[in-house]
Amino acid sequence: MAGNDKGYKWKLEDIYASDDLWEKDFKQVERLLQEVAGCRGKVGQSAQTLLETLAANERLQMLNEKVYTYASMRQDEDNTDAAYQALKDRAAGLSAKVHAATAFIVPEILAMPVETLQSYRRQEPGLAAYSFFLDELIREKPHVLSEAEEQIIARSSEINQAPGKIFRMLNNADMTFPNIKDEQGKEVAVTHGSYQKFMFSSSRRVREDAFKALYGSYDSHKNTFAATLSSSVKKDIFLAGVRKHESALSAALFADNVPPEVYDNLIETVRSNLGLMHRYMALRKKLLGVDELHMYDVYAPLVKDVHWEIPYPEAVELVKEALAPLGEDYVNTMTEGFNSGWVDVYERKGKTSGAYSWGPYGVHPYILMNYQDNLHSVFTLAHEMGHAMHSYYSYKEQPYVNAHYSIFTAEVASTVNEALLMKHLLNTVTDKEKKLYLINHYLEQIRGTLIRQVMFAEFEKIIHQKAEDGEALTAELLSEIYHRLNVDYYGPEMVVDKEIDLEWARIPHFYNAFYVYKYATGISAATFLSQKIVEEGEPAVKRYIEFLKSGGSDYPLNLLKKAGVDMTSAQPVQDTLDLFARLLEEMENLTDNR
Structure with missing residues (x-):
């Protein structure tokens, strides 16, 4: 079978040619640990000791990442392999030691007066490589507490994780359905x-x-779910207050340096375009031929499942053709990746399910797939290749300290690839049913990733505001808020069944506050950029590749501006909703003439 063919498996030998070489680096990490530990208490003594500490820590982190990634990916090849289970366990234990042994560095830097830190930076040219890292620490300083207070917060982390843990146990272990x-x-x-x-x-x-x-x-179980969600919201508010943030929302957006206006603009823009969602629901009702459209009709197929078999070699060619607008260098590098062991293609017994892109700094990226010969797998391949190429350019151009990009920008690179693949297919597919299938797929993607996630984001904002105002988040109140949002978002053609009022109880993302909006900004930025790449060509491609090369060297909004998209403006979100409108119109026309 192709799944066992060497040409369809990734080449982890590019990380370590043998397990013996991995063992050598494992021991080297332990030695570097001691070197970094020797810097404790000296970090702020001089510009020289600061640089020595940062450089030693960078060497340690880089090697530890390589050791851990190799062990983890070896286990992913076959989770039943006891030898690699052991390797992964050892690597995880070593990573925990590294984390603990380097925990003193940031507090010691933060304990220095800002003026002293800035004078060190002027004295020591070597510190220029750590500019963004140090700027970020200075920005965080007003929200960092005394060492004793930080220890108290650190020791309370298990308690803070309790609401999410209780939710997961109740939702995944104790709940049974008829x-x-x-x-x-x-x-x-x-x-x-x-x-x-x-x-x-x-x-x-x-x-x-x-x-x-x-x-x-x-x-x-609604009262228990309400209590766990309410506790999670209170935890968000408590930590925001302790760290001197204006609100739980401000605290959550702080890490990416995103102003709350970006969040508010997102909700406002989607709300002002909800007529499109209402129109889509009217089309859904018509195509399903029902007198009443209910919440359980939202995912019912509108287009009969099209038989569309796409073997892996064909998928590779399709992805290469679709991504040709990204330029020769991008396509050549990607082709080299396909041909030289970046991708582990097929499902095998014991192999980790799903798909991801990963790889240690200093080595090329890898993609884990469980490829099935269908359209969904082709989109997954394009998506993961977007992440892989982001890593490839970032690792090539950035020092280790700036090479890792944030989630906020990560999903842009993967979704640009999906958008270009979709554009290519819509331009080349002539079969009417396939075209209809693609348009419906695209509409569902925008509905699910932009409109639905913004509804979730609005729910999170409302419940945190109510709790900050001292209101109790009871099951009744949560259901009432959620019902109202569904009525607003789905519109007059939808019967908002009372059951859906409890959907808030089963969304795990609500225990990671104000996270889901990144899905919406990601698809909006990617849609905007992919349109510019197709329309403008070379200048847009150049900006985009520069963005990929920037890694994590600046804040996400600044990096995206470099690519040519301003996420502080409503325009990218509006452009995505305008695309939704065009697709909707095309689907209405195609189904009228069926």
Whole structure:
């Protein structure tokens, strides 16, 4: 089978040619640990000791990353391999030691007066490489507490993680759902996994039964879920207050240096375009041929599943053609990656499921796939190659300290590739059913990644504001807020069933506050950039490649400006919604003429 063919497996030998070489570096990390530990108490003594500490820490972190990544990826090849399980465990233990042994560095830098730190930077040219890192520490300083207070917060971290942990145990371990009858009339269990499948069923009875079975169980536990979510929100507010942030929202956006106006603009722009969502729901109602559109009809297929087989070699050519607008260097590098062991292609027994892109600094990136011969896998391949090329350019151009980019920018690089692939397919596919299938896929992507995530983001903002104003977040209040949002977002054609009022109880992202908005900014920035790349050509491509080369050398909004997109403005979000409008119109026309 192709899955066992060397040409379809990644080449981890490019990290370590043998496990013996890995062992050597493992021991070297332990030696470097001692070197860094010797800097304790001396970091701020002089410009020289500051540079020595930062340089020693960088060598340690870089090598530790290489050791850990290799062990982890070896385990991902076959999780049943006891030897690599052991290797991964040892690497994880070593990483924990590295984390603990280097924890003194930042507090010692922060303990220095800013004037002293700045004078050291002027004296020692070698510190220029750490400019962004040091600027970031200075920016954080007003929100860093005394050593004793920081220790108290560190010691309370397990308590702070409790709401999310309780949610996960209740949601994933203790919750059970009733059985329903599937399309063939066979009794089957509703689980988190099967529920998604049932929502895509072409049988309305199955969708409705699964919907009621799932939310009936949440209804039985709604007060417990409300208590865990309320505790999580209170934890966010407490930590924001302790660290002297204006609000929980400001605190969450602080790490990426994103002003709250970006968050507010996002909600405002989507809200002012909700007529498009309402129109899409009207089309959904018409195409499904139902008298009433219910919340369990939202994922029902509108286009019959198109049989579209795309073997992996064909997918590679398709991705290369689609990404040709990104220029010769991009495509040549990507081709070299496809040909030289960047990608582990097929599913195998014991192999980690899903897909990711990863790889240590100083070595090329890797992609784990579990390729199936379908369109979804082609999009996944383009997506992961976006991450891989971002890493490739970033690692090539940036020193280690600036090479790792944030989540805020990461999803832009992957989604640009998906957008270019979609544009290419829409321009080249002639079969009407396939075209309809693609348009529907694109509409669903924008609905799911932009509009739905903004609804979640608005819910988070409202509940944090209410808690900050002293209101109790009861199950009734949370459900009432969530119901109102669904009515606003889905519009008059949708019957907002009472069951959906409890959807807030099953969204794990709400325990990682103000995170989901990044999905919305990511797709908006990527849509804007991919349009510019196609329309402008060379100048837009040049800006975009510069952005990929910038890694984590600046704040996300500044890096995106370099690429040519201003996320402090509403324009990129509006452009994505305008694209949604054009696709919707095309789908309306195609289905009218069926």
